[in-house]
Amino acid sequence: MTDPTNEDAAAGDAEEFELTSEHWDATGSVLDRAAFNADGLLPAVIQQWDTREVLMLAWMDREALRRTLSEGRVTFWSRSRQEYWRKGDTSGHAQYVRGAALDCDGDTLLVSVEQVGAACHTGTRTCFDGDPLAVVQGELPVT
Template sequence: MDHMSSAPSSTRRPSGLDPAIAARLKRNPEGLFPAIAQQYDTGEVLMLAWMDDEALHRTLTTGRCTYYSRSRGEYWVKGETSGHAQHVRSVALDCDGDTVLVKVDQVGAACHTGDRTCFDAGALSPDA
């Protein structure tokens, strides 16, 4: 059974997102879905964060990545305080409708640790 589903309207925050796009999204019970940020020209995977309908709407209309902070319960624009902005080049929904891929032009570090990517903390080796 798919654990991601369209959230009931009671868990969704108000949004200006186009209803045709909203209808394609599958959300977790909190009304969120993962967003993967990827450097548009090199394919480098930079980070994963969470969006809801309004965060996606803001991302699509402003050209800057907006995410929803689960811990703070608020929206945040990548780079607003750090200067490490993500300028949107394209946004795609995956085949299941439960994840978005945002191709960006990353300015500076994508990771909150100051690293270029969140995925450089060490590779995990599968047992052979």
């Protein structure tokens, strides 16, 4: 098994990995079920697989989703740079796919990952490490 912290080895494994026809069929099915928005994008919530901690939200188009499902590393579409980016290729803070699911409407993707290093470009573990917002907390009705 490849050490997930060794990006060179992991990249080599991805290039040599042969997908079965069953996997291609499953990937195609997911791509067909995904409800991309008018810009051809799908929001992807990225979650640490074992703690369920929400790490970040980014965007995928059809090709980024295909790559994510078939290569074992998370790929996004950068709306600002108009290009694909695979998390960790420049920072070393890679995301290794452990699972994925579409929501009930097919218009949001949840990707469970093994996060290596920080998920946020600011260097924090998650993109949600900022100051908590002031909210009115709801209370469950007493039954």
